[in-house]
Amino acid sequence: MIRELICISCPMGCHLKVDVENKTVEGNTCKRGEIYGLNEVTNPVRVITSTVKVNNGELPVIPVKTTGPIGKGLNMECMEVLSKVNIEAPVKMGDIIISDVLGTGVDVVASRDIKAI
Known part of the structure; x- marks a missing residue:
């Protein structure tokens, strides 16, 4: 084939x-x-980029990404996990939001700073 x-x-x-x-x-x-x-x-693998909700932050959401690729078959499951995450400000770029997402050995990290208000 x-x-x-x-x-x-x-x-x-x-x-x-x-x-x-x-x-x-x-x-x-x-x-x-x-x-x-x-x-x-x-x-096939993909790096996931998305957003998660932030409480008491200067913005209501923060961009996040995986630190490496995960199996393409886990994309939707990963997005479902991310949709349920709600973190507290302040957040620094590089902070680990989810450690070892879905048992892949890959972390989800913040892609920017968010100040608390």
């Missing part, structure tokens, strides 16, 4: 053809494309 993808590892946007059975990639201009193509068909 051949899967066609557009590589997102660099600005080139190479059109990849990944042979799933033979684990080969064509169309990449760099090694990153080969790695991306194989990973995308065997174990």
Whole structure:
């Protein structure tokens, strides 16, 4: 089975053809494309970015992101967990909001500072 993808590892946007059975990639201009193509068909992962609610802060929500990629199949479950989080201001960029989200070994951290009011 051949899967066609557009590589997102660099600005080139190479059109990849990944042979799933033979684990080969064509169309990449760099090694990153080969790695991306194989990973995308065997174990796709994503970095999650979202917001969580803040109590007593200068803003009602704060942007957050995972410190690394998590399995694509966990995206919606992760978003559901984040939708239930409500933190107290002040918050500093880099503060851990959720440690080891969904048992992935990846933390969710604040992406900016929020002052208390």
